[in-house]
Amino acid sequence: MDLGIDLGTTYTAVAAVDDGNHPLLPFLDTEGDSHDQLPSVTAAVDGSLVHGFEARQAMADGAPGVRSVKRLLAEPGAGPSTLVHIADMEIPLVDVWADFLRHVIDCIDVPGPHRAVLGVPTHSHTGQRLVTMDAARQAGIEVLGLVNEPSAAGLEFALRHARNLNSKRTRVIIYDLGGGTFDASLVNMAGQSPEVLDSVGLNDLGGDDFDEVLADLAASHLGQMTVARADLVEACRLAKESLRPQSRNLLVDLDTTTLRIPVSEVATACQPLIDRTIEAMAPLSSLLSSTDSDVAGIHLVGGATSLPLVPRRLRELFGRRVHRSPNPTSATAIGLAIAADADTLGIRDRLSRGFGVFRETESGRGIGFDVLIDQSTRLSGTTTITRKYRCRHNIGVFRFVEFSRTDPNGAPVGDLIPFATVVFPFDEVLQDHNAELDADHVEVHEIDNGHIIEETYTIFETGMVTATITDVDTGWSTTATMGRPTTSTAMGRA
Ligand SMILES: Nc1ncnc2c1ncn2[C@@H]1O[C@H](COP(=O)(O)OP(=O)(O)OP(=O)(O)O)[C@@H](O)[C@H]1O
Ligand SMILES: [Mg+2]
Structure with a gap:
């Protein structure tokens, strides 16, 4: 499935x-x-x-x-x-x-x-x-x-609010308030697949912080009673999650009593947290203010946007352009399933992609990404690329992927689609034994005086890639032919 x-x-x-x-x-x-x-x-x-x-x-x-x-x-x-x-x-x-x-x-x-x-x-x-x-x-x-x-989340928005996106309104702001983090992203829905254009966030603000603030508030209602902090926080989380737009009180259920805290006090306590998210989002939300803005609205996702105070406060500021997902906790998962569903949107086929490989750096301590070909070069016929170096490990694990976008330093920042994993024995003894190597169960270690390795890639216009990795010193060689995901091949779009 x-x-x-x-x-x-x-x-x-x-x-x-x-x-x-x-x-x-x-x-x-x-x-x-x-x-x-x-x-x-x-x-x-x-x-x-x-x-x-x-x-x-x-x-x-x-x-x-x-x-x-x-x-x-x-x-x-x-x-x-x-x-x-x-x-x-x-x-x-x-x-x-x-x-x-x-x-x-x-x-x-x-x-x-x-x-x-x-x-x-x-x-x-x-x-x-x-x-x-x-x-x-x-x-x-x-x-x-x-x-x-x-x-x-942009895909989920597009599915539910198709009317809000059109040739004039092509972008949407995703407001994601989760358990521990807040992110606001400007997503372009006009291209071949949704693309994050800009993103701001707070790594230290999420639903958990509301629980803490509510626990402080509850503590002030406890009077002479003492309750362990962890129990109070947990009770507040449950109380928070049962708040409904029409609720008048927050009901904090403790072992010995139930605290009733008026929603107005809850709002006063929580507003500074919500306002921090609004402040952080300002570089993006300012795009909404012009009358001919191309931003369709603010889409609320993440469990903590279920708290009625969040959409209420945002609507005070941005009115009807605030859309809350009916499934805030699961909007991202639904959007990912939409992306997996070639029949719905064909996202996977429509990505214009580059091709690259993950490489170990700093003797295996770091991970780098080598862009073998970017998406623009790729469109212009068959291309051959080579890499030649002295290997530093006994085994090479090559994880080939297609990518939609990299940052100026060549790190992948857009979508990734795995192509193939090739495990190559750089060690002559392993080559002699014709060892079957499994990427998840190999012992990779450094070696002295490694051989010269040459990689040759032929990338065809159709999207097929042939990779040949050769140990120049011993002549040992592996060739892998990689294609598009089998589903799209089966659908005749390859
Ligand atoms: N009905 C609800 N009302 C208020 N808050 C809720 C509700 N349901 C879940 N939450 C809160 O949502 C938060 C979890 O959100 P979510 O599941 O989106 O997080 P996450 O994606 O795992 O975390 P992050 O986005 O930080 O990586 C928790 O703080 C939880 O208490
Ligand atoms: Mg999340």
Whole structure:
């Protein structure tokens, strides 16, 4: 089944491609209740990893765990070899995520093979994109592509508000207030596929901060009573999530009592947080002010925009151009499923793409991206490119991808579509043994006096690429022919 997978910092959501529809897939909690999202949490129980609701329960009971693998991955320099510490275990981040994704697939319980488009934050660095791709592959998921989260939300907006987008109104602002972060992005919907033009954000503001502010407010209503801070914050989160537009009070359910806090007090406490997002978004929202603005509106996504105060405050300032997704927690996952759905929009076929390869840098400590050909050069007939260097490792792992866009330094910033992974033995002994090498299970280490390696790429107008990697010293050589994703071939568009 084809899927859109949104790996959020706090929650993970999955939507499926089902005959032109993009339904959310449910997750059952430890009580057997159904939810649209799975907590993005991993814990260690008796020396093995558990995930999601089970992990959240285990951590509440005192088990060690990690809440924000995605945040660890966002650190500059994080990559495939970054280690996560859980209890006394040290596990490569990519393996933790692969295990988490295996759990996601188990939970959704839909027939395989599983293929997916995954979301990545707009500002993801090269290593972050590679780890996301590798983790999914390790989990047995065929990666159809990586799409920037706001682009996916833009697709969801386009599906619901087709009337708001037209030849004059081609751009939309995605306001994404999640659990731990806020992002506002200007997305161009006019091109072949949605593209993030500009993006601003606050890495330290999300729904969790509302819980803290509400806990402070609740504490001032407690009088003589004392309640553990963590319990108060959790009670406030639940209370916040049950607020409805017509609610008059926030009902904070504690063991011994229920606090009733008037919504007007809640609004006063929360407004500074909302105003920080509005201030951060100003460079983008200023585009709305001219009468002939080409911005169709502000689309609200992310769980924290379910808080009625958020759309209310934004509408005070921007009126009817504020559109809230009916599924704020899952809009990104739905948009990713739309991107995975070649039948709906043909996004995958319409990307005009460049071709590149991820390479290890700094002796394997970093990850770089080598643009073999960019999208403009690619259109002009058959092209041949070569690379020649002395290898520094026993094995070379080449992950080839198509990309929609790179930044001025050549780092991939747009959508990514994996083409192929080629594992090449630089070590003569491995070559002699004709060893079968699997990208996920090879021991890569540095060597002295590596051989001279030559890579030759022939890129055809049709989108086919032939890669030949040769060890010039021994003559050992591998040739891979890579094509467009099989689905589009089957559909006769290749
Ligand atoms: N009905 C609701 N009312 C208010 N807040 C809600 C509601 N449902 C979820 N939230 C809040 O939304 C936040 C989680 O949002 P979301 O699922 O979009 O986060 P995420 O994508 O995992 O995180 P991030 O975007 O920071 O990576 C939490 O703070 C949660 O309390
Ligand atoms: Mg999110």
